[in-house]
Amino acid sequence: MDQTHSRALEALQPFIHLTTSSSSSSPRFVADIIRNAISNPHTYVFAELLETSAVQALRSVAEYQGYLTLLEIFAWGTWQEYQKTPNLPALNKEQTLKLRMLSLLTISTTLKPLTYK
Numbered sequence: 001m002d003q004t005h006s007r008a009l010e011a012l013q014p015f016i017h018l019t020t021s022s023s024s025s026s027p028r029f030v031a032d033i034i035r036n037a038i039s040n041p042h043t044y045v046f047a048e049l050l051e052t053s054a055v056q057a058l059r060s061v062a063e064y065q066g067y068l069t070l071l072e073i074f075a076w077g078t079w080q081e082y083q084k085t086p087n088l089p090a091l092n093k094e095q096t097l098k099l100r101m102l103s104l105l106t107i108s109t110t111l112k113p114l115t116y117k
Contacts, residue, residue, distance in 0.1 A: 011042035012049055019054040030054045031067040031089075038074050038095055044102060046075035078103035 015037040019030060034055065037043050049055060050071055058068040066088045073082050079100045082088060091099065 008043070008045040009048060011040065012037065012045060015040075015043070016049055016052060019049065019052040022054075025054045027058055027061045027064040030058055031064045034067045034071050035089070038071065038098065039092070041094070041098075044098070046071055050075055074099060074102065076106075078106050 015033050018033050019025060022029070034049070037046065037049055050068075055068060055071065058064045069085060070082075070088050073085070073088075079096075080103070082091070082099060
């Protein structure tokens, strides 16, 4: 594991710890953790948080499924996917910028050459 990835995981670790430390985390608590994780300016990898059982448990709670989908989009998706997916939580200005920047990284790995269109 390279140093950049280690630092990224280090920034995500408090959020992972919160989801794994409580055996009966409410869906609202887990949704708040997701909101805080995507808001944190130092977190930009999310797969490890997605793997936790508390986050995956949101899949079975209709009211909070949007938070799981939102985290999946931050982990692997793009701004365009966010815009096309109904019933997702609204993003604030900083979260929008972060998702757009992460989207640029995703697009840059698939499009060669990358243009400014």
